[in-house]
Amino acid sequence: MTAATPPIGSTVLGYPRIGPDRELKRALERYWDGRLDQAGLARVAEDLRTRTWTELAGSGLDSVPGNTFSLYDHVLDTAVLFDAVPPRFRELGLSAVDSYFAMARGHGKTAPLELTKWFDTNYHYLVPELGPGTRFRLAGDKPVTEYREAAALGIETRPVLPGPVTFLLLAKPEPGAPAGFTLLDLLDDLLDGYAELLARLAAAGAAWVQLDEPAFAADRTEAELAALRRAYDRLGALPERPRLLVAGYFGDLGPALPVLAETPVDGVALDLVAGGPAAGAAVHSLPGLRGKTVVAGVVDGRNVWRTDLEAAASACASLLGSVGSLGVSTSCSLLHVPYDLDAETGLAPALRDRLAFARQKIAEVVLLGRALTDDSPAHSAAIREATGRARRAGSARSRDDRVRARLAALRPEHRRRAPAAERAAAQRERLGLPALATSTIGSFPQTSEVRRARADLRAGRIDEAGYAERMRAEIRRVVAVQEEAGLDVLVHGEPERNDMVQFFAERLDGCTATEHGWVQSYGSRCVRPPILHDDVSRPAPMTLDWTTFAQSLTSRPVKGMLTGPVTILAWSFVRDDQPMATTADQVALALRDEIRDLTAAGIRVVQVDEPALRELLPLRAEHRKSYVDWATGAFRLATGAAPATVQIHTHLCYSEFADVLDAIDGLDADVTTIEAARSRMEVVGDLDAAGFARDVGPGVYDIHSPAVPTVDELVRLLEAAVAAMPAERLWVNPDCGLKTRRYAEVEPALRNMVTAARTVRRRLGVA
Ligand SMILES: Nc1nc2c(c(=O)[nH]1)N[C@@H](CNc1ccc(C(=O)N[C@@H](CCC(=O)N[C@@H](CCC(=O)N[C@@H](CCC(=O)O)C(=O)O)C(=O)O)C(=O)O)cc1)CN2
Numbered sequence: 001m002t003a004a005t006p007p008i009g010s011t012v013l014g015y016p017r018i019g020p021d022r023e024l025k026r027a028l029e030r031y032w033d034g035r036l037d038q039a040g041l042a043r044v045a046e047d048l049r050t051r052t053w054t055e056l057a058g059s060g061l062d063s064v065p066g067n068t069f070s071l072y073d074h075v076l077d078t079a080v081l082f083d084a085v086p087p088r089f090r091e092l093g094l095s096a097v098d099s100y101f102a103m104a105r106g107h108g109k110t111a112p113l114e115l116t117k118w119f120d121t122n123y124h125y126l127v128p129e130l131g132p133g134t135r136f137r138l139a140g141d142k143p144v145t146e147y148r149e150a151a152a153l154g155i156e157t158r159p160v161l162p163g164p165v166t167f168l169l170l171a172k173p174e175p176g177a178p179a180g181f182t183l184l185d186l187l188d189d190l191l192d193g194y195a196e197l198l199a200r201l202a203a204a205g206a207a208w209v210q211l212d213e214p215a216f217a218a219d220r221t222e223a224e225l226a227a228l229r230r231a232y233d234r235l236g237a238l239p240e241r242p243r244l245l246v247a248g249y250f251g252d253l254g255p256a257l258p259v260l261a262e263t264p265v266d267g268v269a270l271d272l273v274a275g276g277p278a279a280g281a282a283v284h285s286l287p288g289l290r291g292k293t294v295v296a297g298v299v300d301g302r303n304v305w306r307t308d309l310e311a312a313a314s315a316c317a318s319l320l321g322s323v324g325s326l327g328v329s330t331s332c333s334l335l336h337v338p339y340d341l342d343a344e345t346g347l348a349p350a351l352r353d354r355l356a357f358a359r360q361k362i363a364e365v366v367l368l369g370r371a372l373t374d375d376s377p378a379h380s381a382a383i384r385e386a387t388g389r390a391r392r393a394g395s396a397r398s399r400d401d402r403v404r405a406r407l408a409a410l411r412p413e414h415r416r417r418a419p420a421a422e423r424a425a426a427q428r429e430r431l432g433l434p435a436l437a438t439s440t441i442g443s444f445p446q447t448s449e450v451r452r453a454r455a456d457l458r459a460g461r462i463d464e465a466g467y468a469e470r471m472r473a474e475i476r477r478v479v480a481v482q483e484e485a486g487l488d489v490l491v492h493g494e495p496e497r498n499d500m501v502q503f504f505a506e507r508l509d510g511c512t513a514t515e516h517g518w519v520q521s522y523g524s525r526c527v528r529p530p531i532l533h534d535d536v537s538r539p540a541p542m543t544l545d546w547t548t549f550a551q552s553l554t555s556r557p558v559k560g561m562l563t564g565p566v567t568i569l570a571w572s573f574v575r576d577d578q579p580m581a582t583t584a585d586q587v588a589l590a591l592r593d594e595i596r597d598l599t600a601a602g603i604r605v606v607q608v609d610e611p612a613l614r615e616l617l618p619l620r621a622e623h624r625k626s627y628v629d630w631a632t633g634a635f636r637l638a639t640g641a642a643p644a645t646v647q648i649h650t651h652l653c654y655s656e657f658a659d660v661l662d663a664i665d666g667l668d669a670d671v672t673t674i675e676a677a678r679s680r681m682e683v684v685g686d687l688d689a690a691g692f693a694r695d696v697g698p699g700v701y702d703i704h705s706p707a708v709p710t711v712d713e714l715v716r717l718l719e720a721a722v723a724a725m726p727a728e729r730l731w732v733n734p735d736c737g738l739k740t741r742r743y744a745e746v747e748p749a750l751r752n753m754v755t756a757a758r759t760v761r762r763r764l765g766v767a
């Protein structure tokens with residue numbers, strides 16, 4: 001190490017990697033289809049890295065993050081880097097890149113690693129499987145090679161990796177790991193790997209390395225805090241290493257900050273947006289930070305609003321006396337926002353003036369960085385000018401007095417339906433369904449013809465009537481497939497939806513969808529989160545025609561299909577000038593009107609999806625009750641006008657329900673469908689034990705895999721479920737929607753599912 005610590009100055013904690021035009025998505029999908037070879041994929045990847053570094057360096061940032069590229073996921077990259085590859089993938093004998101993709105997506109009968117939510121975001125990472133036999137070693141060199149690749153372009157980067165403790169906390173014990181095994185037992189071994197990597201990065205010339213420890217924005221045990229101390233005492237003491245910047249984002253580091261302040265790391269990056277004022281205030285009381293670099297994350301890395309730069313500059317300035325060196329940054333990686341506002345040509349100017357995407361946020365950070373290091377009048381004038389523009393644009397927000405009046409008139413009874421037992425009896429009578437009734441979660445395969453029809457409509461090659469005709473043809477097919485399979489409650493298949501959130505946002509006032517604002521969700525899959533910028537209302541029915549059309553084709557009940565208020569918020573960029581609860585209630589009122597229209601048109605079952613209920617659960621327990629209150633309150637407001645005879649379903653996925661059992665109960669839905677196949681139906685027993693008294697549809701097969709479940713497998717799972725809960729309260733359905741599957745998989749899978757349900761009904765004598 002050299003004596004003087006090079007300043008971080010202005011930086012961002014990470015950057016999108018899918019490509020401004022989703023170049024990586026297209027290359028990956030071509031590679032997986034056999035239409036691009038490894039060399040071609042590598043060329044696209046290298047080109048994206050070059051463009052990213054060149055752009056970041058050229059924008060005036062003082063420190064450019066490195067190793068932010070990933071072919072699929074950065075947690076998977078880290079597992080492979082340290083050789084945490086489960087034997088089932090090694091045994092496949094594939095090339096390095098194909099073995100990596102096998103871990104991400106499975107290979108033949110070999111199941112992939114589990115995919116789960118990255119903290120409280122809509123990004124998904126692959127969960128490393130670790131056991132007592134895991135032997136970490138530095139098996140790869142991706143961070144070093146990419147450091148050198150950038151250096152060859154004349155760009156010094158700061159390699160970014162998940163920190164060792166967060167990496168372990170994100171992993172799960174491998175199947176069959178002994179009961180006494182704890183992931184943190186592996187820390188020392190993993191630190192050997194990190195130490196070797198740091199030495200290699202130092203030798204390559206890296207001045208700084210960033211290790212991300214967002215796991216410490218959530219509540220952690222004493223043992224976990226001790227692991228954090230041990231990790232950074234050890235890495236900090238290495239003789240040959242780059243400077244270490246530990247980044248804790250998605251909230252306030254709480255007790256982890258004093259721990260880090262006492263370790264020999266050189267800097268910490270704090271999230272002053274999600275962490276709130278407490279995160280900054282904590283700095284002053286920690287003498288350990290006086291000799292360190294503190295990077296103030298004042299530009300929101302997860303939302304799309306322009307920063308109030310004067311407020312951000314003063315938040316930074318207030319830290320100056322308490323830290324060794326001050327840097328300025330985004331609050332977290334920019335992975336969660338779209339690339340460039342300039343690509344959006346269709347936005348209303350008043351809205352555009354309020355927005356900043358990744359590129360615009362970089363400009364904000366650069367400006368703040370310059371103002372902090374140089375108090376020339378030009379910089380303060382630029383800050384003042386930008387702040388004035390942002391504040392004027394923000395205050396130009398329109399108010400919808402009708403929506404406001406409806407909200408003000410809400411009473412508790414608007415969020416209350418008839419008692420559950422009364423509803424159950426009324427619905428049994430009206431629907432006449434068997435025990436173990438069969439259904440699906442909503443979407444059917446989004447075929448290329450369906451997507452092409454949408455592209456044709458956008459390009460003007462077909463008109464609305466032509467588009468509607470193609471969608472109705474698809475709905476006819478979906479209904480026929482379900483009748484042929486023998487399902488009890490049908491769906492229309494959602495062919496008309498580009499996305500379950502964007503579709504609604506496009507039909508609501510107060511929301512705007514983007515054209516190019518793609519954000520990676522997992523691997524090659526992307527979403528365009530809409531922007532919820534003004535008071536929300538529903539100008540006209542959104543789903544009525546498609547649903548009643550489907551119902552007209554069959555005598556079996558067709559489920560109306562809506563996305564719930566919590567999920568619409570979770571998967572959008574939401575205005576930050578009023579509580580989430582208020583925006584959620586506005587969305588809920590729009591859905592309430594839709595449910596009223598559906599039930600008036602004779603629809604007997606309505607599903608309101610809330611897959612993001614768990615995702616938005618605050619990382620710290622102290623904030624959870626108020627979240628659960630508003631989240632369940634909004635759902636009940638949406639569904640509260642449904643008569644007792646109308647059956648309300650909800651759907652949740654992405655496991656870890658244990659944390660939200662109260663919230664699930666608080667939704668007061670008649671039927672709750674959940675992901676369960678991978679946990680072998682355990683969640684059914686958990687719900688029953690928690691006193692959950694309504695119907696449950698545990699997913700009996702994993703829709704993330706192309707494999708068609710056999711009747712025997714399905715019967716075994718159903719028998720496990722009926723052992724934990726009475727058959728009269730159980731439904732039979734897949735884990736989630738079928739949109740990413742093909743008909744060739746879906747048709748036999750649904751036939752087998754119905755056969756399995758009938759078999760178990762017969763065995764129980766409940767047919
Ligand atoms: N918002 C949201 N978040 C979510 C989920 C979700 O469903 N929605 N589910 C979970 C994540 N799962 C996901 C599963 C699938 C996709 C997905 O398939 N995304 C599609 C895009 C879906 C879409 O918006 N489709 C549009 C536009 C698609 C497109 O790329 N069109 C082409 C042209 C049309 C063509 O020929 O295909 C283009 O613009 O270039 C449409 O159907 O209209 C993709 O990456 O490809 C995303 C997330 C959790 N978070």
Ligand code: MET
Pocket residue numbers: 441442443500561609611651653736737738739
């Ligand atoms: C991510 S949950 C998906 C629910 C939606 N109704 C579907 O089937 O696609």
Ligand SMILES: [Zn+2]
Pocket residue numbers: 441611651652653735736737
């Ligand atoms: Zn789902």
